[in-house]
Amino acid sequence: MKEPGAQERAARPPIVLVIEDDRALREGLLLNFELHGYRALGAADGEEGLRQAFDARADLIVLDVMLPGFSGLEILAELREKRVDVPVLILSAQDTLRHKVAGLDLGADDYLTKPFELPELLARTDAILRRRRMARQAEPKIAFGEVVIDPAGCQVSLRGRGVALSQKEYELLCLLARAPGRVFSRGEILDRVWGFGFEGTARTVDNFILTLRQKLEADPSTPRHLKTVRQVGYRLDP
Amino acid sequence: MARFRNRTRSLSFTRLIVFLAVGVLLPVLLSSVVGIVSLARGESSDPIVTGVLVLSFAAAAIGGALTVSVLLGRRARLARLQADLLANVSHDLRTPLAAIRMYAQTLRMGRLREDPQRAEDSLEVIIRETEWLETMLERVLTWRSAARDRGLLERRAEPVGPAVEEAARRFERLLAPGEVELTVAIHGQAPVLHDRQAIGSVVLNLLINAYKYSLHEKRISVSVQELDGRIEIAVADNGVGIARHELGRIFEPFYRVDSSLRGRASGAGLGLAIVRHLVEAQGGEVRVESTPGRGSRFAVWLPRAAAGTSP
Numbered sequence: 001m002k003e004p005g006a007q008e009r010a011a012r013p014p015i016v017l018v019i020e021d022d023r024a025l026r027e028g029l030l031l032n033f034e035l036h037g038y039r040a041l042g043a044a045d046g047e048e049g050l051r052q053a054f055d056a057r058a059d060l061i062v063l064d065v066m067l068p069g070f071s072g073l074e075i076l077a078e079l080r081e082k083r084v085d086v087p088v089l090i091l092s093a094q095d096t097l098r099h100k101v102a103g104l105d106l107g108a109d110d111y112l113t114k115p116f117e118l119p120e121l122l123a124r125t126d127a128i129l130r131r132r133r134m135a136r137q138a139e140p141k142i143a144f145g146e147v148v149i150d151p152a153g154c155q156v157s158l159r160g161r162g163v164a165l166s167q168k169e170y171e172l173l174c175l176l177a178r179a180p181g182r183v184f185s186r187g188e189i190l191d192r193v194w195g196f197g198f199e200g201t202a203r204t205v206d207n208f209i210l211t212l213r214q215k216l217e218a219d220p221s222t223p224r225h226l227k228t229v230r231q232v233g234y235r236l237d238p
Numbered sequence: 239m240a241r242f243r244n245r246t247r248s249l250s251f252t253r254l255i256v257f258l259a260v261g262v263l264l265p266v267l268l269s270s271v272v273g274i275v276s277l278a279r280g281e282s283s284d285p286i287v288t289g290v291l292v293l294s295f296a297a298a299a300i301g302g303a304l305t306v307s308v309l310l311g312r313r314a315r316l317a318r319l320q321a322d323l324l325a326n327v328s329h330d331l332r333t334p335l336a337a338i339r340m341y342a343q344t345l346r347m348g349r350l351r352e353d354p355q356r357a358e359d360s361l362e363v364i365i366r367e368t369e370w371l372e373t374m375l376e377r378v379l380t381w382r383s384a385a386r387d388r389g390l391l392e393r394r395a396e397p398v399g400p401a402v403e404e405a406a407r408r409f410e411r412l413l414a415p416g417e418v419e420l421t422v423a424i425h426g427q428a429p430v431l432h433d434r435q436a437i438g439s440v441v442l443n444l445l446i447n448a449y450k451y452s453l454h455e456k457r458i459s460v461s462v463q464e465l466d467g468r469i470e471i472a473v474a475d476n477g478v479g480i481a482r483h484e485l486g487r488i489f490e491p492f493y494r495v496d497s498s499l500r501g502r503a504s505g506a507g508l509g510l511a512i513v514r515h516l517v518e519a520q521g522g523e524v525r526v527e528s529t530p531g532r533g534s535r536f537a538v539w540l541p542r543a544a545a546g547t548s549p
Contacts, residue, residue: 022333022337023414023417024334024337024341024363024366024367024414025333025336025337025340027363028337028340028341028344028360028363029340031344031356032340032344032349035344035349035350044453044454045453066329068453068478093328093329093332093333093336094325094329113332114332114333114335114336115332115335115336115338115339115340116336116339116340117339117343118339118340118343118344118347119343119347
């Protein structure tokens with residue numbers, strides 16, 4: 001694996017989620033991704049795969065198509081419908097043009113057929129992760145009030161000084177800040193930030209907003225930016 | 239011999255359609271048209287007789303056309319099944335092949351040079367996966383020969399225990415250590431008229447089926463017992479089970495249960511079709527009981543051989 005760029009926040013290895021029902025293949029893929037310097041997670045069936053795809057916040061999903069439970073294509077469709085933009089590489093025994101086109105049309109980033117060449121698979125996953133990193137670095141900074149969000153480094157600063165946010169706090173802030181003025185319901189925030197199958201309630205969102213206000217607002221009791229929209233949800237005003 | 243017979247059968251099938259179309263449909267249609275024209279022009283000496291003839295010819299034409307379309311539809315269905323079989327079989331073969339290639343490349347790239355234990359494990363996986371490949375190939379070949387001929391069984395009157403134990407041993411060679419909790423219980427040494435290889439194939443297919451449709455902490459048991467003068471070979475699992483409305487269809491070739499029970503394992507859909515075929519060819523029957531979410535139990539019943547029976 002290429003060394004992560006110096007700008008990358010913390011030297012967190014990329015997380016790869018392998019959704020594959022064949023045990024030998026799944027374990028072999030996990031082994032090879034770990035040896036390659038990724039952090040690798042595995043799921044053996046469609047339901048588990050879908051849950052992890054939403055929860056694990058993977059940087060890349062390697063997806064089999066013929067799975068017990070949900071098929072790989074159903075998982076992919078569900079992810080894209082919920083606007084989860086994690087890159088997906090389909091690894092399937094179905095090698096016809098029709099299957100490849102269907103997978104890519106549904107939103108896969110790449111398609112490899114079984115049996116595959118291991119060096120090619122690793123080169124392709126590297127390429128996908130590299131593109132994702134570059135796209136992140138090219139993302140412009142978002143600013144409101146005295147707060148600046150730098151998506152390239154996943155960093156937030158207030159009046160030029162770094163603010164420590166947890167992963168979920170950061171994702172929640174980014175969600176609101178990328179669409180300033182738009183109202184998000186608590187349900188939508190739960191779906192987009194915490195993911196499918198999360199057992200939380202609307203209170204979870206309220207608590208995270210409270211923390212964000214304490215960290216970012218000049219006066220947390222009368223927020224200027226992180227506004228509550230009564231009976232609906234939250235909105236970020238620039 | 240079998241191959242030759244098969245070719246003549248498919249040839250005559252095509253010929254039949256052509257013969258029906260050219261030899262029957264065409265003259266009948268022509269006769270009907272001639273009759274209608276002569277009726278319309280008032281040239282017929284006996285319009286009633288001509289009318290009856292025209293109606294009969296028209297009915298024959300419709301019947302012929304229906305027969306041809308049914309035959310053509312059957313041909314198309316057979317072709318589609320053949321294509322499905324190829325696609326599914328290739329999936330069954332590609333998955334172990336992919337694993338073998340990946341582990342071999344892992345070793346060749348020297349990625350496990352520092353880790354002899356994992357290198358050893360990888361070799362074990364490669365060997366296990368070749369067993370899967372062999373089993374899947376055998377399954378296709380069994381299906382091909384089963385679909386052509388029934389009379390190839392070598393039946394002997396002896397206990398089925400050894401055949402069942404051999405199948406269980408082969409099944410274990412397909413598994414990683416500790417992957418399945420398998421129990422084998424053989425009671426009843428009564429002789430049964432059976433082909434040892436065929437019964438082995440039946441049990442192995444049932445075991446693989448149980449394995450495929452079980453998710454976590456797989457527990458599979460295989461047992462032999464004597465009940466009411468018959469021998470029962472049963473394979474039970476704690477898998478996803480089968481919905482009631484699907485119980486009648488699972489033995490059809492190429493049929494695979496749908497995903498509603500999170501059990502849509504991949505595969506050619508041949509295993510249970512082979513089981514039923516081989517069991518029925520030996521005068522037995524297969525039954526299945528299943529509770530969705532709890533597991534299934536497949537039971538093969540074979541008649542006990544009378545003393546001194548020979549095939």
